[in-house]
Amino acid sequence: MTNNSFVIQGGRILPVEGAPIDNGTLVVRDGVIDSIGGPETPVPADLPTIDASGRWIVPGLIDAHVHLGVYEEGEGWAGMDTNELTDPVTAHVRAIDAINPADLGFADAVASGVLAVNVNPGSGNPIGxxxxxxxxxxxxxxxxxxxxxxxxxxxLGENPKRVYGEQKKTPSTRLGTAAVIRGAFVDAQNYQAKRAAADDGKPVDRDLKLEALSSVLRREIPWRQHCHRADDIATALRIADEFGYRLVIDHGTEAHLLADVLAERQVPVIIGPLMVSRSKVEVRNRSVANPGLLARAGVTIALTTDHPVVPIAHFIHQAALAVKEGLDRTTAMEAMTINPARILGVDDRIGSLLPGKDADFCVWSGDPLDVLSRVETAYIDGVVVHG
Structure with a gap:
């Protein structure tokens, strides 16, 4: 028997997709959830049993917008690989090529219940x-x-405008940033048309930038739009209408001002970071009440620390503060689990506790939204990774 097959009994289980289960039973086989239920759930005799009485069993949390591994803590310039600031359009660069798994932030993430993340390049370029x-x-x-x-x-917004304005290059304004993005998509459309029209004997030379943009146009991957101000969010919607791609709003500081529009169009918002100062003009309306405003308007939300802007260990604390300011508790848990899983296209594997999904979960000492609770044990694929 492998060490990723076992039974956990006696705790309060939060499946997320389903009602909480008191005195629950979770059966794991070969790193996958085999069954879940109440105390009456059959317990295989061949599996070891772990007593979780008085504990909470919660899916691994997911932060859908971080810079873990590409912006390493305590490393200075040597660990800073978030922005390739040599060209406004760097659609071909990949975060996967710069992530250092030894970044200290990963251990902090796991110890605080965050078992999966989406690593983004930075926001210095119109296309990063x-x-x-x-x-x-x-x-x-x-x-x-x-x-x-x-x-x-x-x-969109202040960052690319500042970076290239200081270099006396395009884009130095919001209208310039939008023009760069639109121009890149037109180039990608022309590239697709050229490839479609090419004779078999005359292949079109590959272009990594345009291939990446083409995958967005084909709706294979979402367009992750950094924007804070309501006018920038309106620009994001306008450009998405023009080119027909799947749009996700990242940060969305003023998204609540357009909540009805976003809800009607089913555009999700990955909101945050929330525990930061008003460090620039476009975040002057930052508030931990905003996630609740969005959710009550019917917008699908996920939470983010934007680590290392807010250290990832405080991911759960942002949720607790948002609940304090009106966000529904159930929605808060969904915003850290199943909602980001769906946005990232990994909800078939993680984000909730259901049979067939990866056994990625944590045993908490109590209610995760209580600041006094802590992760006692964390499992990824049924293997203990913390505790």
Whole structure:
């Protein structure tokens, strides 16, 4: 019998997709959830049993927007690989090629219940590069990766305007940033048309930038749009209408001002970071009440620390503060589990506790939204990775 097959009994289980189960039973075989239920659930005689009485069993949390491994803590410039600031359009660069699994932040993530993340390039470029959804433990990023790429990062607002304005290059304004993005998509459309029209004997030379943008146009991966202000969110919607891709709003500081529009269009918002100062003009309306405003309007939300902007160990604390300011508790848990899993396209594997899914979960000492609770044991694929 492998060490990733066992039974946990007696705890309060939060499946997320389903009602909480008191005195629950969770059966794991070969790193996969075999069954879940109440105390009457059959317990296989061949499996060891772990007593979780008085504990809470919760799916691994998922932060859908971080810079773990590409912006290493305590390393200075040597560990800073978030932005390739040599060209406004770097759709061909991939976060997976810069992630260091030895970044201290991964251990912090696991110890605080975050077992999976989506690593993004930075927001210095109008088009920053390809994101990757990974689990938080592994010797190499290839072992950790679940979906690569899981999206293509883009930025509107102050950051690209500042970076290239200081270089006296385009884009130095919001209208310039939008023009760069639109121009890149037109180039990708022309590239697709050229490839479709090419004779078999005359292949079109490959272009990694345009291939990445074409995957967005074909709706294979989402367009991950960094934007804070409501006017930038409106621009994101306008460009998405023009080119027809799947849009995800990242940060969404003022998304509540357009909540009805986002809800009607079913555009999800990955909101945060929440525990930060108003460090620039476009985040002056930051508030831990905003997730609740969005959720009550019918917008699908996920939470983010934007680690290392907010250290990932405080992911759960952001949720607790949002609940304090009106976010429904159930929605808060969904915003850290199944909602980001769906946004990243990994909800068939993680994000809830259901038979057939990966045994990625944590045993908490109590209610995870209680600041006094802590992760006692964390499992990825049924293997203990913390505790």
């Amino acid at each position: 590069g390809q994101t990757v959804a990974i689990k938080c433990v592994g010797r190499t990023v290839d072992e950790m990766a679940m979906v690569a790429p899981s999206g293509l990062k883009s930025a």
